Amino acid sequence: MARLPNLFTTGVASLRRHLLPADRVPPGRRLISSARIPDRVAISRQAALVTGTFGAAALRPAQTTCSFALQPRRTTHSASGFVISDLTDSEYHDISRDTMETLHDNLEVLCEETDLPGFDVEYTSGVMTLCLGSHGTYVVNKQPPNKQIWLSSPTSGPKRFDYDRGSGRWFYHRDSSTLDGLLNTELSAIVGDAVKVL
Template identity: 50%
Template sequence: MFITKISRLCNIPRNISLITQRKINNLPHQLPLTTRLLNPCIGSVISWNKQDCNSVTIKVNYSSNITQESPPLDAATFENICEETLDHLTEYFEELVELEPNLKDADISYSSGVLTVSLGDSGTYVINKQSPNKQIWLSSPTSGPKRFDFDTKQQYWVYSHTGVSLHALLQEELPKIFTSVKDIDFSRCCYSKL
């Protein structure tokens, strides 16, 4: 009951950062006097102070890394942007593998919108387009699965839950695998933002 009431507070625009305070009546008596929990919708902290047996004041700090909504892509534009993005990533991964002597068994393949980067003991990255959702999906052996939307205003792929770009995530993870390669720079790829 209490969590349901909190979840209604989560429907806010993405570009807002605010603190709000609400009083909710008729809460269960077993709540502690002061309690904190993570808000699952955007990870902000919710705290409440029990004032009496029937009501409590809630403080919610909302924030988001996404600055504004991006206009939708049409199907043809999405396909072209995906193709360019995946082609550039394929070329850059091939270049990195050639420069890394510790990854002789690495394999890079790109076909039908799916880029597979097998890095031996370091795991396999799969980056693929999802045309129905107009997204690029990443499966990373380090950070797990992510779904990236294209920001048409800023021209890059962004994970909407954190605001991190596809290329920035790769830039963060891959130097730990390509240890012999100096100056890994995914900003060289098209539609990147670090």
């Protein structure tokens, strides 16, 4: 087997001389994953043998196997003790519908009580848009395939909330913030008074 020159010292030009057109490389020696190489060219096993700076030769496999499958999400715990509950489709729809309707009703009351210019809330087809004039726009929507509620906040950015059956709250797995806590805190700061929308 011919050794290739060290790529760190001689560069890619040397490697190109060792590349063969795809039709000249035997099928058993072709690399399956060649996404960065033009379609007409494949790398033979010989070309995949590269000596690193530490002198250890590395032979890449003739093909790479990808072993993953889409599976239902398992129940996991967050740092604060919240648990992502496995909800049936009908449970998710009932809980998320109740959450969104409660949020919408409370935001409409807040809209009527607040003198904030540009304050408006709309809710259609599982998507709620809360416009707060110069403070930006919040979007809250249901995500049935993931059984989540997504929030896009002009203050804290996007978050995906899972439901915890034990506490009855929607929480963000990465930082354990809750949908109600986040909205109440951010809207209180914008309105200038303590509010509770969920």
